[in-house]
Amino acid sequence: MRIFLFILFISLASGCSTKYANQSVTGMSFPSVTGQTLEENTVKIPEDFNKDFTLLLVGYKQNSQFDIDRWLIGLDMTETNVDVYELPTIQGLFPRMFSTFIDNGMRAGIPKPLWKGVITVYEDGDKVQAFTGNEAPNNARVLLLDKEGVVLYFYDDGFSVAALNELRDKLTPSK
Secondary structure, three states: OHHHHHHHHHHHHHHOOOOOOOOOOOOOEOOOEEEEEOOOOEEEEOOOOOOOEEEEEEEOOOOHHHHHHHHHHHHHHOOOOOEEEEEEEOOOHHHHHOHHHHHHHHHHHOOHHHHHHEEEEOOOHHHHHHHHOOOOOOOOEEEEEEOOOEEEEEEOOOOOHHHHHHHHHHHOOOO
C-alpha cells in the first residue's frame, strides 16, 4: 500500500507541471499575479510595488534557493540599495493543495523578520513560469522592475559577479 501511495504521490507531483522555454523578458511588463507573504499578507505583483525599482528573485524549485542566497549575499556585500523580494513560484494544483505545509516549512527555515520579503505564488505560478520560462529551474530568475512593472533587467543563468554588476548599473542614474 505504501508503495502505491508513493507512486501516486510522485505521479501527481511530476504530472502537474508544464515546461516553458526560457525567454528574455527585458522591456516587457511583468504579469499581474497575486501572492502571499510568509506573514500571510496578500500582495498584488507588480501593482503593490511603488518604489522606482523592485528586484524579484524568483525560484521555481527548492534547489533554486542556493542561487537566490548567492544573489542576496552579493547584493548585501555590495550594499546595493533596492527593495528585494524572494518569490517561490510553484505551478499546479498539487502544490496549491499543500501550500500551507510548504509555507510552514519555509517559515521554519527563515528568520521571522525576513518573512515580509518572501512572497509565495501558487495560484498564478503558471503565469510567472510561462513569462520567464522554466528550463534550468535551479537557477533563480532575477527581474528588476520599474514602478510601472516593466522589466528593466532580466537574468536566469545562475549568479555571477558580472551579472550583479550589470544589475547594479541599471540602478545607477545615467551621468
